[in-house]
Amino acid sequence: MTELSCLPHSVGYEDEGVCLSIQIGPYSILFDCGLADITALRAKPADFAFCSHAHTDHMRGLLALHRTFPLLPIFASEVTTRLLPLNWPGQSDTDFCRSLPWRSPVEIAPGLSVQLWPAGHMPGAAAFLLTYQTPQRTYSVFYSGDCFLSNGRLVDGMPLAELRNLKPDVLIVEGSYGTERHPHRKQQENYLVERLSGALAHGGRAVFPSPLLGLGQELLMLMRSHHNFTGQPINVWVDPLIARGCDAYLGCLSALPTTVQNFAQHQPLFWDERVLPRVRRLEPQISPELLADEPEATVFIVHPATHPSAYGIASAVDWTVFVPDVESISLWQTQLSEQMYGAYHRFDWLAELAAVVDSEAVEHYMLTNHCDGVGTTQLIHNLRPQHVIFVHGDQRQLNSLASLDDLQARYHLHLPTPAQSIDLPLASAFWQPAPPQGTLYEGEIDIDRQGVQLRLPPLLESDPRWAQLSDTGIVEASWQGNQLVIRGLDQQELMRVKPAKAADPTRTCYYCRHLRGQRCRNVESPLVGLQVTSDGTCGVFERSAGGASRRSSTE
Structure with missing residues (x-):
C-alpha cells in the first residue's frame, strides 16, 4: 500500500476553486474546499479538513460540506475562523471551524499532527505541515495554500527562514503566476498611487472592484498610510459588503503586523471622518446624486455584486475604473449572489460600465499577493521536498514552472488533473543535488x-x-x-586598490603616519588592521613627519 497519495477534486484552473484529498497512512485529509458542488466528496468523506484562508476559491463549499458531514472536524487559523462566516451572510450555522495555533504541532489523531505557519497572502492565511509518525518512518506533507513572501500593508510575508530545510516528503504549492517575474510590492504600490493621483486630479472619481476580504482592505490601508494621500481632501466610500470585512479585521487587530497596531494607536485604522483622506461607509440611504455632486476627489471601493447605480457612476463626472485582474471579477461577483444578490447574478460588471465610462478610463494595475516565479522556486528550494505538486494556476503557467531545469533535476514534479489519483512513492534515501547557488534576494x-x-x-x-x-x-x-x-x-581587493593616477607617489601607505609594523592603524581608513603593501593608498592618507628620512634610510 502506498503511504502517500493525492486525489485532486479541483486544482484552481480558471474559475475553479482548490480542493485536494491527501491519503497519509490510514487517514484521509481534505485541503481546502473551493468547490461550488461537493457531490464528488459525498462518496468518500475525509477524516479531517483544513481551510487555508477565507477566499472564495478555497472555502466556497465548506458550509455545504459541514452540513453534509456535521461531525467532520474542520481546522484553520484563528483569524480565518473569524473571517469565514462573512462569506455566508444571514446563515446561523457558520461557526463550525476549529482554530489552531501558529507554529506549534498539534496531534489531532494517533500518530497524526499538524503545524501551521503564516502564508503571507492575507490575514489568517496559513500553510500546513501534516506529519504522520510510524515506527518505521515519518511521513510529511506541506500545503502552502496561497502564499506570498513579501510584506503587504496588513500582513507580513511568509517566514521563509523558519521553513528552511524542512524537507517534507510532499510539497503542494500554488503556481498562480508560473515563471513570471513581478516588480517588488513597494514598486507596485507606488505605480498605483501615481495612477490614482492622476485620476483624482480636479475632483475625479475612481472605482476599485474588490472581493469581500483582502484587496479592498489593503487598498484602504494604502490610502490611509501612503504619504502621497496624507492630508489630501479625498473622500473614500466603502461598500457595505467590504465594510463588514473591515470590521472583522478590526476584531483581529492583535493578529495584524506590529506596524498596523502602532498605526491604530494614533488614528482609526479604517473609519475616520476627521483625518484626511476621509473614509466612510457607503450606506444604502446615501443618495447617489449626492455622491455625484461632491466637489472633492472621491474613491469607491465596491464589491462587483453592487450595481454601479448605487453610487451614481452614470453622472457626468470623470470616472476611472481600476481593475487588477478581469478574470477574478466574475468569481468575486458570485460570492454572495445566492444569498443576497440573485437578480444581479449574471450582471456583467465591466460591460455595464462601458455604457457610461470611456474605455480609456479603465486602468489596469498590479497589487500582487501571490508568489511570482522567483518566490515559488525560492520556497521550493528552501523546503527541499521529494515530490512537488503544482496547483492553483492556469495550465500554461503551471507547465512553465514544471519545465524549469533546476526543478526537474532536483524534485519529482506533478501537474495534477481533477479526479486522477497521484501515487507518491518515497525513496528510503532521496538524493538531491545542492540547491542552485543563483538564489535571488529581493530588497x-x-x-x-x-x-x-x-x-x-x-x-x-x-x-x-x-x-x-x-x-x-x-x-x-x-x-x-x-x-x-x-x-x-x-x-x-582593498589592499590592491591603487589611485587611478599617481600624481604624488609619496601619498602611499609607506609614507603614512598611521603605518605600524606593516599594518594600518587609522580607524578612519577602510584598511585599518590590515597588512598593507608599501604602494597601498586610501582617501584618509596623513603624511608621516619622518617619512622622507625613513625612505632614505631604507634605501
Missing part, C-alpha cells in the same frame, strides 16, 4: 540625507558566501547597462 532601496540605503532580507546571512562579503563590510556598485551590480570587496 528595498530608500534614499535619505545620508545617501542611498539598500535593505536585504536576513535570509541572506544563511548563505556561506555571506562571511566573505561581511569580512570588510565594503561594497562596490557599478552600472552594467541599466542594471546596478553590487559586489563585496574583500581584504585582498
Whole structure:
C-alpha cells in the first residue's frame, strides 16, 4: 500500500476553486474546499479538513460540506475562523471551524499532527505541515495554500527562514503566476498611487472592484498610510459588503503586523471622518446624486455584486475604473449572489460600465499577493521536498514552472488533473543535488540625507558566501547597462586598490603616519588592521613627519 497519495477534486484552473484529498497512512485529509458542488466528496468523506484562508476559491463549499458531514472536524487559523462566516451572510450555522495555533504541532489523531505557519497572502492565511509518525518512518506533507513572501500593508510575508530545510516528503504549492517575474510590492504600490493621483486630479472619481476580504482592505490601508494621500481632501466610500470585512479585521487587530497596531494607536485604522483622506461607509440611504455632486476627489471601493447605480457612476463626472485582474471579477461577483444578490447574478460588471465610462478610463494595475516565479522556486528550494505538486494556476503557467531545469533535476514534479489519483512513492534515501547557488534576494532601496540605503532580507546571512562579503563590510556598485551590480570587496581587493593616477607617489601607505609594523592603524581608513603593501593608498592618507628620512634610510 502506498503511504502517500493525492486525489485532486479541483486544482484552481480558471474559475475553479482548490480542493485536494491527501491519503497519509490510514487517514484521509481534505485541503481546502473551493468547490461550488461537493457531490464528488459525498462518496468518500475525509477524516479531517483544513481551510487555508477565507477566499472564495478555497472555502466556497465548506458550509455545504459541514452540513453534509456535521461531525467532520474542520481546522484553520484563528483569524480565518473569524473571517469565514462573512462569506455566508444571514446563515446561523457558520461557526463550525476549529482554530489552531501558529507554529506549534498539534496531534489531532494517533500518530497524526499538524503545524501551521503564516502564508503571507492575507490575514489568517496559513500553510500546513501534516506529519504522520510510524515506527518505521515519518511521513510529511506541506500545503502552502496561497502564499506570498513579501510584506503587504496588513500582513507580513511568509517566514521563509523558519521553513528552511524542512524537507517534507510532499510539497503542494500554488503556481498562480508560473515563471513570471513581478516588480517588488513597494514598486507596485507606488505605480498605483501615481495612477490614482492622476485620476483624482480636479475632483475625479475612481472605482476599485474588490472581493469581500483582502484587496479592498489593503487598498484602504494604502490610502490611509501612503504619504502621497496624507492630508489630501479625498473622500473614500466603502461598500457595505467590504465594510463588514473591515470590521472583522478590526476584531483581529492583535493578529495584524506590529506596524498596523502602532498605526491604530494614533488614528482609526479604517473609519475616520476627521483625518484626511476621509473614509466612510457607503450606506444604502446615501443618495447617489449626492455622491455625484461632491466637489472633492472621491474613491469607491465596491464589491462587483453592487450595481454601479448605487453610487451614481452614470453622472457626468470623470470616472476611472481600476481593475487588477478581469478574470477574478466574475468569481468575486458570485460570492454572495445566492444569498443576497440573485437578480444581479449574471450582471456583467465591466460591460455595464462601458455604457457610461470611456474605455480609456479603465486602468489596469498590479497589487500582487501571490508568489511570482522567483518566490515559488525560492520556497521550493528552501523546503527541499521529494515530490512537488503544482496547483492553483492556469495550465500554461503551471507547465512553465514544471519545465524549469533546476526543478526537474532536483524534485519529482506533478501537474495534477481533477479526479486522477497521484501515487507518491518515497525513496528510503532521496538524493538531491545542492540547491542552485543563483538564489535571488529581493530588497528595498530608500534614499535619505545620508545617501542611498539598500535593505536585504536576513535570509541572506544563511548563505556561506555571506562571511566573505561581511569580512570588510565594503561594497562596490557599478552600472552594467541599466542594471546596478553590487559586489563585496574583500581584504585582498582593498589592499590592491591603487589611485587611478599617481600624481604624488609619496601619498602611499609607506609614507603614512598611521603605518605600524606593516599594518594600518587609522580607524578612519577602510584598511585599518590590515597588512598593507608599501604602494597601498586610501582617501584618509596623513603624511608621516619622518617619512622622507625613513625612505632614505631604507634605501
